[in-house]
Amino acid sequence: MAAIELRNIRKDYGSVNVIRSISLAIASGEFVVLVGPSGCGKSTLLRMLAGLEEITDGDLAIGGRPVGHLPPAERNVAMVFQDYALYPHMSVAENMGFGLKMRNSAQADIDARVSDAAAILKLEPYLDRRPGQLSGGQRQRVAMGRAIVRQPEAFLFDEPLSNLDAALRVEMRLEIAKLHRRIRATTVYVTHDQVEAMTLADRIVVMNGGNVEQVGAPMELYHAPATLFVAQFIGSPTMNVVECAVLASRPEGIVLEVQAGRADIPVVRAGAAEGRVTLGMRPEDLSPCTLEEAWFSGTLSVVERLGSQTFGYLDIGRDQMITVELPRDSRVEVGDSLSVAGNAAHAHLFDVSSGRRMATAGEGSAARNAA
Incomplete structure (x- = not known):
């Protein structure tokens, strides 16, 4: 060959x-x-x-x-x-x-x-x-x-x-x-x-x-x-993306204003984040939590039970829906209220204007796992 x-x-x-x-x-x-x-x-x-x-x-x-x-x-x-x-x-x-x-x-x-x-x-x-x-x-x-x-x-x-x-x-x-x-x-x-x-x-x-x-x-x-396009094209269900304001930027990371509160995201290059960024979270990196801990809260519009997996589609307002992977035997129903928080180490950040990726602290381990 x-x-x-x-x-x-x-x-x-x-x-x-x-x-x-x-x-x-x-x-x-x-x-x-x-x-x-x-x-x-x-x-x-x-x-x-x-x-x-x-x-x-x-x-x-x-x-x-x-x-x-x-x-x-x-x-x-x-x-x-x-x-x-x-x-x-x-x-x-x-x-x-x-x-x-x-x-x-x-x-x-x-x-x-x-x-x-x-x-x-x-x-x-x-x-x-x-x-x-x-x-x-x-x-x-x-x-x-x-x-x-x-x-x-x-x-x-x-x-x-x-x-x-x-x-x-x-x-x-x-x-x-x-x-x-x-x-x-x-x-x-x-x-x-x-x-x-x-x-x-x-x-x-x-x-x-x-x-x-x-x-x-x-x-x-x-x-x-590397880009928001790749993030949303690779993966099923697709990655959730939400535009967020940057509340604070520190050497160890940034604080974002999310729909239901604040999210502290570790970032390698914290100085690159200011103004607004696009936050990406895969459905498996979101999990149910209390309202006080929540990044996102809303009402379940659709529940898909696939046997080995269950996905909930959460209406968080502003005509925006996010997908959450739930325990496969979860008893949630359409119309239930749900609060979820993300695993900050698995967050993805993208520049709002260019769509290019901003490196996060979990990226090194992710690359090693991919190899």
Whole structure:
């Protein structure tokens, strides 16, 4: 497998700039996931790697070889698309080996590679069937097998699980994880599903508006998001964010005016906080408390009981709702009054104007835990 290097990659459609000078190094054998909202440019970037979109400016190298000027067939990468793109009149074996046949490979070599890929993906019983006789998950495995038999330098996945139902998505996510552990292929995977990103990736690239917001290991992004956008994109339910006034700033931390009282937050760079800041708290870092200890108080508008978890959605006024993770056997009901306080060591602070993160005292331990 080969490393991939993007240097100042840009993509324009006429006067519209959709990818804005992205540089990224992907190590050989690494699994990198591109995530972001619709329209952020993640699929366009993947298609430029594959050669399906021209690069407006910048350099692309795979295995140390410049490939930005080469057509798709000469880049030695394999792409798995959102739809399966299988030939309905061909058998599974014929579909998997078709690319090799088009390259005039020897039939014995085609048969051997198809057999090996079928064993990896547990497709041996289905090699004589046609796509119409397979389930959605089996068809996606055939599409993956077609990529594997090419023995490419890199695999590119463009939202391969989005057409599957929930149960099949979980099954195929596990299959992809096991496949990567087995063959250690350099992989670039596009998805809008953060669960796929968090569970599959060695590193996640969060994109927004054609830019890279942050690159890092999954738990690094979860515990230490660089921007407010990343903080609210990574994590489910999303991080709670509330704009607060700074009441006092001391060497050891700052005091914020929160909705129901005051919050004393330890901060590494206390001098950076003044005026107003955005306070972020994950639902699991808020817990019920007395009214005297409360950071937030209000009425429960919705209670979600998921079996292993219970989430309460607390209306704190000013048309603002915050999410609290409650004990799974909690007996709270909609309409109940609730007061909650945050774990100050796990608070996240962001600059109001730029949305950039301000380092907190718990950040060092969070980074160690992420590693």
